[in-house]
Amino acid sequence: MATTIHLVQGMTxxxxxxxxxxxxxxxxxxxxxxxxxxxxxxxxxxxAPVPDQAIAAAVAEAGYEYGGRA
Known part of the structure; x- marks a missing residue:
């Protein structure tokens, strides 16, 4: 199991x-x-590890800004 933390801007x-x-x-x-x-x-x-680009794309598709890994 791979666990990562990612920053997302604009969620309220x-x-x-x-x-x-x-x-x-x-x-x-x-x-x-x-x-x-x-x-x-x-x-x-x-x-398994998920590429940061895949996380960033999902965040952008939802309408928010990806801020990288925490």
Whole structure:
């Protein structure tokens, strides 16, 4: 299991968290994405390392800005 934490800018509410988390959970191999609104971060648990570009693309598709790894 690979766990990483990524920063996401622009999230302000539960809807934001669901959009980002759902988008990331749609990536092949991702088991769970837990969004922390207060920290502006998402913890990604996957069966294998997920490329940062895939996380960034999912975040952008949800309408938010990827801030890199925490």
């Amino acid at each position: 509410c539960a809807h934001c968290a669901r959009s980002v988390g759902g988008g990331i959970e749609g990536i092949d191999g991702v088991r769970r994405a837990v969004v922390d609104l207060d920290a502006g971060a998402v913890t990604v648990e996957a069966v």
